[in-house]
Each structure stands twice: as C-alpha cells, then as structure tokens.
Amino acid sequence: MPQKSFSTRSLRFQLIFSASVLMLLISLIALVAVKRYAYQTAEISYDRYLSNSARQIMDQVRFNNLQFSVDIPFSAFKSLTNSPRDKVYYLVTTQGLNYITGYQSLLDQKEVINTIQNYPIKLEPEAEFFHLKFKGSLIRFSIVSRAINTSEGPKNVFILIGQTTESRKVWEKELSNFAAKLIIAFVACALLVIIILINKVLKSVNTINHKIAKRSNVDLTPIRLDAPQEINHLINTINQFMTQLDSTLTNLKNFTSEAAHQLNTPLAGLRAQLDMALNKSKDPETLDFLIKISSACHLLERTILQLLNHATIKHRYQSIEPEAIHINQLVKTVCRELAINALDQEIELSYRDSLQFSIQGDEFSLSQMLKNLIENAIKYSSKGGEIDVEICQQGSKAVLFIRDYGPGIDATDKPYVFERFYRSPNANSNGTGLGMSIALDVARKSNAILSLEDSDPHGLTVKVQFPHKFWQAII
C-alpha cells in the first residue's frame, strides 16, 4: 500500500492532529515558564528570609574593648525554622578575614573569600546571594556588610548566613506541580472544545457525503441541504456539476436517437434501391457488382446498429435504475429469437439449465450482450453444426456457457477478441468487430466475468460468470 500523505488523510485526523500538536507545544512552553517562575518565586521569598536574618545579626555586631562582639539574637533564626529539615550556617567576619563568630571553616572556602573581597562597599549595604557547595550539600548564602567605627577608624564587618535548599525546592516543586495541573486541565478542556467544533463542522460535510452516497447513480437532481455558508458553496458546485452531467447525458440520448434516424433513413433508401436493382438487373456483371455493394451495405447497417446499440447501452447504464432480471428467461428468449436465423444456416441451437437465477441489471443491455455472443457463435459455426447454451452453478458462481464447435480461436488471438473493431482471421463472414467489445462492456457493468475457453474437441466456449454476491437463485 502506498504511504498516505498527510494532506490526503481525513480532514478530522488533520484538524485534530494539528490542534493536538499545537496544544502540546503551548503546554510545553507554559510548563517551562511555570517552572522558571516557581524557581524565581521560591528564590525571592527564601532569599528575603535569609537577608532578614543576616541584617538582624548585623544589628547586633558591636565593637567593645578593642574587639568585635556579636550577640546572636534568637529571632534571627526564627524565620528560618519553618523549614525543619534544613541546616543553617553563619559566619561573622571582618574585611581582613578575621574570624568573629560562626563556622570558622567557612573562611577556608575560596568562594566566600572572593565574595567578601568583591563586595561593593556602600553606605546603605545591600544583601547579596550566592550558592556554595559546603559539607556535601548545596547551600544558599546571603551576605550583608556594615561599616563599624573602631578606634582604628571604620571597619567593614561581613555577615554570611546560609541555609540548605531542601525546603525551597519542595516549595518550588509544589508551586510548579500546581501550575502544571492547571495547564493540563486547561489544555484538555481546550482540546475537547476543539474536537467538538471539528465534529460540528465536519458533520455537514458528512451529511452531503451520505446524501450523495445514498443516491442511486442515475439520480442527478440537485442536493437539497441547509448547511453553513461555506458548505453551501460546495453543494452549489456539486449541483452545478450534476446539472452539467445530466444535460450531457440528455444530449447523448438525443444524439443517439437523432443519429439513429439520420443514419438509418438514407441507409434504408439505399437498401431499398439496391434490392430493386438486384431484382431487375439481368446483366451478370452488374449483378456481381450489386451483390458486392449489397454485402458492403449490410456490413454498414450492422456497424451502425452496433454503434448505436453501444451508445444506447452506455446511456442506459447512467440513466436507468437496474432491475431484477431472470437470466434463464432472458437467455431462452434470445435463443428462441436467434434459433430461426441459425436454422436457416442449418445450425441448431440448444439450451439446458440446472440453475435458475436472477441478477440486478438492465434487460436491454443484457439481451444485447447475449445476442452478440450467440450471433458470434452462429457466425463461426459450420453448416450442420450445433451450439449449446447452458446455465449451471460452479462453486459459488452462476455460470452461462455458450459453446460452439467451429474452428475456435487461437490462444494468441484470444486477448484481442474483445478489442473494438477486432476481427478474427478465421472469420468466414463479415463482422462489425463490435459485438464482443459490447458484450464485454455489458458483462463488466453487470458485475459478470466474461472469458473464453476452448470447446471439446474444437470450437469456442464463452463463459459468463456471475460472482456469488451478484446473483440470486430462483426456486
């Protein structure tokens, strides 16, 4: 099976697929944004606690007796205790990295030293923040500084306070999870609405589709449907096409009937005059010419008849509702019609059946098919020959056999028999070369399979098979 390109998939699939991809993209961007927002929110609020604590400690730094002293207020850590699993580290130090109080080992960290040395000294100090890997866990530090007057002039004291990030991470996660849930719910709702809308739009397309599919193929009246404006345009276009097709078919029908009249009338005149001449002429040479003209005239008559019949058949298949046709009855009627003609050529026609069945089809076309097939068999039979027509069941198929015992057709010629204007090299009489191609056309339109086999011991067997679901036994 060839790969379906996207643009030929169903409209519903295309719309839902595009909408889903778009919604997925939007939700991914939203999720990333939410994560970022949650991270920043957590950072800002936890950083504020840290810097507050640092400032509270900073307020308690004194310079007494030639040295710094800090009275760490309990309240400084109060705001940090909401996160019970987090550890808090602090350090108070001078610009010269003289340890005052806190975790002295923090002074060994390069990052801490750098931060202290690069800290911009301002009148109104601002808190700065940085991350540090310390004692095996990631810690967020806040640093504030203050200048304190000493006997040796103002000196900068730095307060560092840090906290492990577990609780801020939990909070960040909670925040982003909540937002993610909101986004997913929103996207789901949006998709649902989109699918409902798509269905609503496609419903009118489907309605047209059903209306057209439900019609018989000969109904060319306009479609009547109240639909949205856009769909109405489509309906109008379809209706226009159907009107055009209808008028083409009518023209074809008129043409066929006009052609029949316009061709057959002068031909009848020709035939009548020719018959009169044949009747009256005494000169053998003239008679010979007249006989040749007569046979050419006969071929012309047959060809015109077959061409008109073929046109009529084609037209009927597009304009006439198929009806139940009792095949056995039809075959017998056609056989009886042709039997007299065959007998004139000393060819005997026989019929037998072991199955009675009917099919849905057009009687005129089917009888033309049978006529052509049987006439063909008569044409290729030799004097005193027989033609067997048989209807039977083979497996699940209903089969019609028309067997003649003439010269038959070579295997190499068989494929060409159904071509228009093909004539067998074995033909002993003039044929139009149209009969078999018309028969094949009718067989195809009647869901039958037409094939050629050899008769035993020689001759041609035409086999018309009706597959299982296209015929109905008559009991």
Next chain:
Amino acid sequence: MRILIVEDDRLISEALESRFKDLGHGVDCVYDGDVAFSMVAHTQFDLIILDLNLPNKSGEQIIKRIRQHSNTPVLILTARSEVYDRIQLLDLGADDYLSKPFDFGELEARCRAIVRRRQGSDHNDITYGDIEFNTANCSVKVKGDIIELKQREYRLLEIFITHPNRVMSKEEIIDHLYGYDNPPNINAIETYVGRLRKAIISSNVEIKTLRGLGYLFNQVEA
C-alpha cells in the same frame, strides 16, 4: 390489394412503390403527414405502410386516425431504435413494425402475415406450406388430401399454424392448449407433438425440436 405507402423519403418510397407494383398491387404514395391524415379517412386500403417521422403530422397521429375509421392492417417503418417506442406503437394499434434499414424479403413476408392475420377472421382457410387448415369445418388437408387429426392434435396444429416461424416454448403451448381448470402436463405436449409430426409427415412442413427452447413450425426448403 390496394396499398398506401406513407413515406417522405423518396428513395424508399420509390423502391417500395416499384416493388409492390411489380407484384401486381395497386399502390398510392403519400409524402406528407397532412395528406395521409385526410386520405386514410376517405379511402379504404387493404394495407398501409407508414413511416413515423413525417412532415406536418406524426405517424402516431395517423394511426389513431386510421383506427377511428377502420381496422386496415398497418405496418410501421421506424428509424428509431428504442424499445419502448415499439411497444407504444403496437399499443396504439399498429399491427407490426420494421426498423430501418430493412430487407425487402422480410418486409413482404411481414406484410403478407399481417394481411393474412386480418383476413383470418374473415376467411376460414389458413395455408402454410402445403398444409391447408380450415377453422370452419375443422379439417386439415396436406397436398389436397384430408388427414385425420384428434381434437388435441388439431388444436396443436392450429397453434403452430397461427404462429409460424416462431420458436414456441412448451409453456406457451400449454397456455394456448389448456384452460385454467385443466391441469397441464408438460410431458404430454411431447406426445402430442410426436403424433402431430407423424400425421403431417407427408407435407413440406416440419416441427423441429430445439432442445431446451421449444418447437419450431417450419417449411422445409425443397
């Protein structure tokens, strides 16, 4: 016989006129629907050969007109090929039709047949080959000699002789032969046909059996 030929195509009309004149009939030719329309009301013909496509009046109108006045046999010539046209024509009261182009031999045979059919109700004798069939005194002659037939065989011969050159199915024969109250036996037909065949063996007419299709009452070429 007096024959009216209504045909606007001169080629056909001329040929028909010449042919029927040669056969010894009186022939009138009309090329226009209006003329034909008034003519059929005033003159009694034995046979009318009528083309359908005429100037001024259509063939259908002329048949209607003919049927208002007489039961003259009418043979239609038509160049149209649709089936329902023909059925419509027969319903209108035409006796037979022939599609153009036609064979003269066939035209003559059809004319003879419809004239005989019309006369059949007036005359009691029907002749086929060398069989003379008399409906009035129920006698059958072969080559002039009376042959004896039983009631069923006589009825069977009547069916055949009124439907010559047609393959009659057994079902059709049964329909003609039996009343509704008489249960038909399809095999009995074979017996009757066998007997009839023996009875007319000396004639030049044969009853041919076509397997699966029926019987054909056919004159054997000498």
